[in-house]
Amino acid sequence: MSETMFEKIWQKHRVLEREDGQTLLYVDTHLLHDGGATAFDFLRNRGLKPRAPERIFATPDHYVSTSSRKVEEIEDERHREMVEKLDRNTREYGIKQFGLGTEGQGIVHVMGPEQGLSQPGILLVCGDSHTSTHGAVGALAFGIGSTEVAHVLATQTLWQRKPKTMRIRVDGRLSDQVTGKDVILAIIAKIGAAGGTGHVLEYTGSAIRGLSMEGRLTLCNMSIEGGGRAGMVAPDDTTFQYIAGRPYAPKGAAWDAALERWRALPSADDAVFDAEVSLDGSAISPMVTWGNSPEDALPIDGRIPDPSSAADAERREQMARMLVYMGLEAGTPLSEVAVDRVFIGSCTNSRIEDMRAAAAVAKGRKVAGSVRAWVVPGSEGVKRQAEAEGLHEVFRAAGFEWREPGCSMCLGTNGDIAQPGERVASTSNRNFMGRQGPGARTHLLSPAMAAAAAITGRFTDVRRLLAGEA
């Protein structure tokens, strides 16, 4: 019995395995968002319907407006249609939808854990690469394409070849203001954007155990940015306390039975992984990216790197190109780089703990005059909780815009984009060229660091700001 947690979950969901190694897996929970209309078209064209609608949960996030909760007020006709199609498709097939403006609506990867749908030991899929998020509760969760979404709708199963496993151990005590975001950026900087390709990543070690559920969700969310097929953290008391009492969490005797199953999930001590990586958590600083891949991350006290220091010609050329796109000069301290916009939100960092961390920095301070700063809570639930705590007033008093839940500026599918050349301090997950709009320059960082950048108008070590040194 020296199985990894991944193997245990894989085995449990195996319907059959073909001689050629392809395995048919049964999907516990299938999440949908408003970008999935194609899969329903595909289904209709073949005269099929969802096999297990009771296992499907939907919410609009990619195309919703963050300035209104009314579908009819979505200005772009195409965007409005995407939201309306999700509503029609879920009604037609009896799928539960957390609709716009209702309790429960939110970014699909915020909604799942919040509703208690993301549970230890399950196999969860969604037509979105950041589905790796849900692995934070000890689930096997990964993103799929729209043809696969149609396949899961029709059959509740998915063909997969068994991926490899990678254990990423982070031991030591994280410093003050070093969050799940900083840990995952440090990991990706170490393994590279393709470092986890073909692997399911399991994060372990004392620094990971010490993370809150929100911190683990952020960590697993960006597994895909390190190439990982999925990311996971073994469930423990932090997990169980987080899930207990949520709308779809087991109750009563079912809860006790679930706990017993969940406690048996963690990888055996002698489990063997295909690859091992380790980091010293105590050495991680608040991180900021400078280039166009999440692997291009630096500690806040770093300087923009010089392409001439690159190991080979290919990297030199790539770095030089990124510096041009990003409008940066080699050797400049990160702390001297000014920002135009701040975006606090996305499936990576829009949960209540993220709101609190940013508000703690914003409290009693003012957003720099040159900066336009947004806070976009991840769900209706997060928004209501934050408002109950008065956080929206803290943000507004400081000069932040407090907006409605959705994916928003992370990828701008709803039209929330930055202008060409604008520099954005963003708590999202991708700093790709044009990700936040053509020509937009994205830097990834934690919510507290983003709030600090909003206040000073440049990248700032939040620890120094809070200590009155910046």
Next chain:
Amino acid sequence: MEAFRTMDAVAVPLPRPNIDTDQIIPARFLSRPREVDHTEFLFHDARRLPDGEQNPDFALNREAWRNARIVVAGKNFACGSSRESAVWALFDAGFRVAIAPSFGDIFRNNGMKNGLLPVMLPADVVENILAQIEADPGARIQVDLPAQTVTAPDGSVHAFEVDPFAKHCLLEGLDEIGLTQSYEEEIAAFERRFGRENVR
């Protein structure tokens, strides 16, 4: 799905590493249904200058590579977002094969299910092929799926691995749903065994 067996076509070099699916098709085109021709969305922003004119230096805009049907790319090609329209854009523009040292996992799956064959070759082999097609714009590459080989312009032959199941589907142009339905009995039996404890 359109079947794929062999191809003898012009190959275009895109040597950069980490070309993400946001570059292959920017997010603002994702609301277009599959019926829409996605050709013009392919590398929409990358192939244009800031003023909107075509960038003459971008490989896909160069005359010699206009009819390319094979893309040869740097490592981690098509990483990032799961958007299947990244495959549609390549497919609609005529591409049927992508060769790289590594791919984003989701793109690789999406490609195999949409008639676009992802071929992984060792980094030094890809580098060598890139050098050949950059030195001789318009040079052709042969890809043989049944034999699982790529023949470079210099005549060198390189074997590649492909999942046997995906290969079968691609050779026959099968979509998986029909095939999965032939296992209905196993799925139904699993559902009964999986039991009530796992129902929501």
